Amino acid sequence: MTGTETAATTTPSSKPSVTLIWLNESRAQRIAWLLEEMGLDYDLKVYKRTKEKQAPAELKEYHPLGKAPMVVVDDKTLVESAFIVEYLVDNYAPQLKPAESDSKQYMQYRHLMHYTEGSLMPFMLLAYVCMMIRNTPVPFFVRPITNRVADGLSNTFVNPNLVSNYDWLETLLKDQPFFAGDKLTGADIMLSFPIESAQERMGGFYNKERYPNLFSWVERIKARPAYKNAEEKVAAVEANL
Structure with a gap:
């Protein structure tokens, strides 16, 4: 590291804006749990399944497949639970994964x-x-x-x-x-x-x-x-x- 470089840190001002797209009877709770473990503030946008147990059409405004959970991080829309978890852990909570040396x-x-x-x-x-x-x-x-x-x-x-x-x-x-x-x-x-x-x-x-x-x-x-x-x-x- 040169004298002009500084270590990357996550300060309150650099924390991302996070919105969790919530659908009842979905797998969204584990993403809420992850966000709580990370100590990140987040907004919940709540949607209810139709009488046919399908996701409402509004979810397609975020992604063409209209599935939940989805997370909007700043200007990025993340879909698929494993990708959401990996992205959030890699970028904001490295303590939630083992060291690569192990x-x-x-x-x-x-x-x-x-x-x-x-x-x-x-x-x-x-x-x-x-x-x-x-x-x-x-x-x-x-x-x-x-x-x-x-x-x-x-x-x-x-x-x-x-x-x-x-x-x-x-x-x-x-x-x-x-x-x-x-x-x-x-x-x-x-x-x-x-x-x-x-x-x-x-x-x-x-x-x-x-x-x-x-x-x-x-x-x-x-x-x-x-x-x-x-x-x-x-x-x-x-x-x-």
Whole structure:
């Protein structure tokens, strides 16, 4: 560094303007949690799903696909949860990722950031589709057929893959409190949605006896002040929808 250069710092005046595009029943809560962990001020623009459970057309004003969550950082619109988390962590919260010199944990962090949506969530969504098939109103004489389709897909494809994924995630927490080491990282924030959803919606194989490390991890993240702050803001927002 020369005498004319200065170290880059993030001062209150240099903090970005952040708006979180919020949609109910979406994965936006983990982005709110991230922003709370970062200590960034942010505005919430709240939208409600249509009666068909689709995002309203207004979201296409931000991006042609009209999906949530989205984050507007200064003049940049960010979409896709993993990209949002990576961008915010890389630019404003490097403490939420392992040091690159710790190659094992850094590689674990980068892998899990993309694994969450790329590998785990497709099976979670298929499980949800199977549930929708079972619950869709159909004539009584068709019900055995739709149940057979849903059960076949669940038993032969969806559930075995979910078991493999959650079994593996359980092993990652065997000797450390968070998924990429001793500290919370963006990987934990990304994984919060599918792991909490599994505990809230799934029965059968997913229980505390089989996954004590995952259940303990959830208790650990829910105890964090930033998580509680995000949860309170979310609850206040959803109460007014």
